[in-house]
Amino acid sequence: MTSSRFVAFLFAAAKGWGTYAFVALRVVVAAFWLRSDIPRWVALAAGHPEANGLVRNLFGVSMVVPLTYFFTVLETLAAISFLLGFVTRLAAVWAVIEFAIIATPPLLSGDAGQALVPALLFSASLVLLLNGSPTLSLDGVIAKRVKTNPN
Helix, strand or coil: CHHHHHHHHHCCCCCCCCHHHHHHHHHHHHHHHHHHHHHHHHHHHCCCCCCCHHHHHHHCCCCHHHHHHHHHHHHHHHHHHHHHCCCHHHHHHHHHHHHHHHHHHHHHCCCHHHHHHHHHHHHHHHHHHHHCCCCCCHHHHHHHHHHHCCC
8 A cells, every 4th residue: 555655646737728847847956967067077087086175075085986986976876867757756856955055155154156056956856845846747648557557
């Protein structure tokens, strides 16, 4: 019973003409994520891995590079998930957590301008978490198959 509710939550359909807005949110968040991830992957391929300052502040100096690339892998997978529309709500959980962490320090220091983009990405991710995005996505295809094959 619980797994069917979880599947129903992950692949529930949004209603109305605004479903294409969810597609736009997915693509925008994925574009911002990939824009920040590509330089890290290029630096790693060139033999000069980058360390993220936020990771350094959260976890200390000893694990900066491994954790930076662990989070970069998660960001890249979530961005690809958003582009494909595959388990969008699950990827949105990571996005909500990450963008909340990124937006909080500038907001607490009073620098609202610095926190604007992460706060907007947090909001977009929260909308995707709550609503999903089955239009133009693999989630929509899976939901249709689940409905036609009730087994």
